[in-house]
Amino acid sequence: MIRKMPLGLRLISSAFLIFWLIMAAFPFLWTFWGSFKVELDFFSLADWTNALFGRNTVETHGRPFTGAGYHGAWIAEGFWRPAINTAIVCFFVVCISLTIGTLGGYALSRAKARYSFLLLILALIFRAMPPITLVSGYMLPFFEWNLWGILPTTIVVLVAINQPFTLWMLHSFFQNIPQELDESAKVDGCTQFQAFRHVIIPVMWPGVITTALFSFLLAYNDFAVTSVLLSETNRTMVPEIAAFLGTTYTEGNIMFAVAAVVSATVPLFILVMLFQNRIVSGLTAGAVKG
């Protein structure tokens, strides 16, 4: 857009970008590198180059890299269990919230009545509620009906909290699919559901996959709901990491927590690598539509 920059501005702009790149990427690289060290190197009070070359790690383990933190977190502390729980929660949250969200978002995009606008505004208000405020409303009923602490309850709650966002996003995707498609199917004698089934479903996948990514992120990243609603044995990864902190600070096994943190970041890293363009288009889809 803007034509060739003068040299001074170009330098400032590049310096600024390099600064931002370091801000954004360096903490992750540093922690990833450090997770293969012992604690004395990760927190190197004496000499910060220890963190790079791992002198204390060499002394303890004979090599500059060690998987001790990972071994401790995944095997000794049983981090594989929360990892499986997270996989279960994310899978079901994504599937359920997309199934019901697609139906609802499609209906909202095709309805012209005033209530569809009101429902969208209501969804926006619900989107603004901090999830933790809702959680305190669940506690008593869930205790009374013995639903507290188990995965299915958490899945249903996360699906519901996810709905306002999913509806908004899918609504704007469906609005981009021309109405004439399903209208003409209805003229040919299809019911509304048949029109949806045979005409809309085949063309909706790009929007649905993008929305799925964000549903996944919401379920994966959640801390407020999962930490309060799950019992100790059913915890997912994020609350488990928080619980690690309580115990590991005293035991001096902070490297377990570091290894767990790095392990939990890896899937997100892969996700961004594979779906970068979809994430960008998803973030902007809501914006462009307003």
Added chain:
Amino acid sequence: MKHRSFFWFFLPTGLAMLLFIAMPIVSVIIQSLYAPHESVLITVENCGPFGCTEETTIDQEATRALEEAKPLGRFVGLDIYRDRGHLAFAELREAWQSGQGIRGVIDTLGNLPFYRAITFTLVFTFTVTPSLIVLGLLIALAVNSLHRHLKGLMIFFSLLPMIVTPLIGSLILFWMIDSRGILGTALQSIFENPDLSLKASSELTWLVLIIYGIWHSAPFAFVVFYAGLQTLPSDQLEAARIDGATRWQQVRYVVIPHLMPLVTFVALIQLMDNFRIFEPIVGFNASAHATSLSWIIFNDLAGETRQLSAAATTSVLTIIGVAILLSPVLVRTWREYRGSYR
């Protein structure tokens, strides 16, 4: 679409939101009007050889029976709203009447948990949101002038702080700013103060949390603005250039007005998200210096004694806060909608 088919399409998602968002709000409001039962006391008269003594003990069985019969607790009206942990009217009145004037009231406010939390929440929301918009815009402008191949790489790394779990992101930064971590040590040597710790003072803790907030959310603003820049009308820019507009004037009078709707969108989303700030306080272990409304609710719920009523009351107050925050947007949207249908 017919009303009937709309109903059936919308039913599952509508039901989910009704049961798990609308009903909990009602349940929270009701719960906030009830306090936990007081223990049932019984007085037993023990008569021995040296006369009779009266002893008062807790009747465990009766207490449990009462709790089971009425799990909500006892109705106390708005009492919990007025207590020390929430709006603390009595304490404020006392401070006002103590004759120290506004200063006394402000000092008292600083010691009341609810007011401390709302102060931090508001300061955080209203410093982070504008800063991240400015930073996001700067990154977007700078990336947009890059070569095509570098753009993708920049976007990839820029997305990381936003995508990563907030608790994990704050832990990663927390370990770096630890007085033994790389940033903590670096700051100590820059300021030549070996005792410098970012965790020790309230001001520095607030600063760190605010920096974290900007770091976490700037990528969102960046991506949205960057997409907006791709749709920039080139003829307007051309016209501005022919009229002799400087680079700065082009940005000021063409680019920024073009991005204005996106700025509103980002501001709206970020106000909502920053108002619920919670995970960083856990991650940075900062609750001694900074608490937020969400953190108070979490603390009440997650403790050994689950204080449902206290949490519910803070929740209602938080929801009222969200409503106030959102009201200008809602009013505007409603007016536009009415306007477009007339």
